[in-house]
Amino acid sequence: GENVEQHPSTLSVQEGDSAVIKCTYSDSASNYFPWYKQELGKRPQLIIDIRSNVGEKKDQRIAVTLNKTAKHFSLHITETQPEDSAVYFCAASGNNDMRFGAGTRLTVKP
Amino acid sequence: GAVVSQHPSRVICKSGTSVKIECRSLDFQATTMFWYRQFPKQSLMLMATSNEGSKATYEQGVEKDKFLINHASLTLSTLTVTSAHPEDSSFYICSARLGAGKAFFGQGTRLTVV
Numbered sequence: 002g003e004n005v006e007q008h009p010s011t012l013s014v015q016e017g018d019s020a021v022i023k024c025t026y027s028d029s030a031s032n033y034f035p036w037y038k039q040e041l042g043k044r045p046q047l048i049i050d051i052r053s054n055v056g057e058k059k060d061q062r063i064a065v066t067l068n069k070t071a072k073h074f075s076l077h078i079t080e081t082q083p084e085d086s087a088v089y090f091c092a093a094s095g096n097n098d099m100r101f102g103a104g105t106r107l108t109v110k111p
Numbered sequence: 112g113a114v115v116s117q118h119p120s121r122v123i124c125k126s127g128t129s130v131k132i133e134c135r136s137l138d139f140q141a142t143t144m145f146w147y148r149q150f151p152k153q154s155l156m157l158m159a160t161s162n163e164g165s166k167a168t169y170e171q172g173v174e175k176d177k178f179l180i181n182h183a184s185l186t187l188s189t190l191t192v193t194s195a196h197p198e199d200s201s202f203y204i205c206s207a208r209l210g211a212g213k214a215f216f217g218q219g220t221r222l223t224v225v
Contacts, residue, residue, distance in 0.1 A: 002171070033212050044204065044216040045155070052212070090154065097168060099145055099206070099214055101155045 003028040005093050007102025014081050015110050022105045024091035025073045031093040034067060034074050039088045039104075048089075049076070081109045114138050115207045117217025124195055124224055132190045132220045134205035140185035141207035145214065146178075149202045158203075161188045195224040 004027040014020050026034075032053040037045035051058045051065045051074065058065050062081075067074040078085055086109045091102040114137040124130050134144055143162055147155040159169045159180050167180035177199075179191040188207075192199055204219035 035213065037216075044218050045206075047213060047215065050213060094212075094214075096211070097143065097160050097162070098157065099208070100157050101147075103154045 003031055003093050003095065003098060003100045005091060005100050005102040007091050007105060009105060010103060011106045011108070013108045013110065016081060016083060018081055020076075020078045020081055020085070020107055020109075022076045022089055022091065022107075023073060024075070024093075024102050025071075026093035027072065028093065028095060029072070030095045033094040033099075034065070035092050035094070035099075036063075036065060036076050037090045037092065037101075039090065041087075045090060078107075081107075083109050083111050085109050113209060113213070113215045115141075115205065115215045115217045117205055117220055119220060120218055121221045122223070124222070126196055126224055127194055129191055129193045130195055130222060132192075132203055132205075132222075134188045134190070134207065134217050136186045136207040136215075139207070139209050141188075141209065142185065143208040143214075144182060144188040145206045145208070146180060146188075146190050147204050147206070149204055149219070151202075155204065158190075192222065195222070197224045200224045 007024045035050035038048045039045040062079045064077040088104045116135045146158045158173045159167045161167045161182040169175045182188040206214040206216045208214040
């Protein structure tokens with residue numbers, strides 16, 4: 002089955018800096034890659050996603066890149082703000098599953 | 112749009128009893144629903160994938176007779192934890208998939224077995 006690895010497990014940045022979280026996946030059949038943000042005590046919220054036929058997608062301060070050949074994808078957050086502090090999960094999905102990475106705890110220091 | 116409601120949010124049950132958790136997509140039809148278990152400060156571990164009108168697909172190591180999943184309609188999936196034991200205490204959370212892509216989470220259920 003699919004195996005998703007995510008790095009780093011924790012990330013601390015200064016407000017205004019950029020943050021990058023990286024994931025790799027194992028199943029070449031995976032074709033959809035979402036990213037979720039989970040704040041303490043809340044449900045994961047979808048923040049951005051990308052399909053395997055696209056190399057990059059951007060939404061304001063958030064962008065995701067996908068290298069299908071290398072089976073890795075990354076989340077980029079620019080101009081970080083304290084409210085970006087949360088746990089971020091990547092996921093890889095085929096037709097009938099959606100598996101998550103271990104998560105990255107992002108702390109943005111004011 | 113894309114609201115997923117999960118109930119109950121918290122439940123305490125006695126060891127040996129069964130507990131049912133409901134996951135509803137309120138404003139869309141979900142052909143697929145996923146059930147996860149999340150331990151404190153850890154990731155979302157996929158337990159099973161539920162497709163409307165067919166049997167659920169369970170992940171390796173997940174006992175299908177203990178965690179009964181029913182996906183009776185395009186808006187409702189249920190997870191029943193049978194003969195619950197303290198080690199089943201956890202946070203269970205569902206997600207409902209919109210088409211072939213986006214999946215949205217319910218608020219989760221904190222199960223405590225005493």
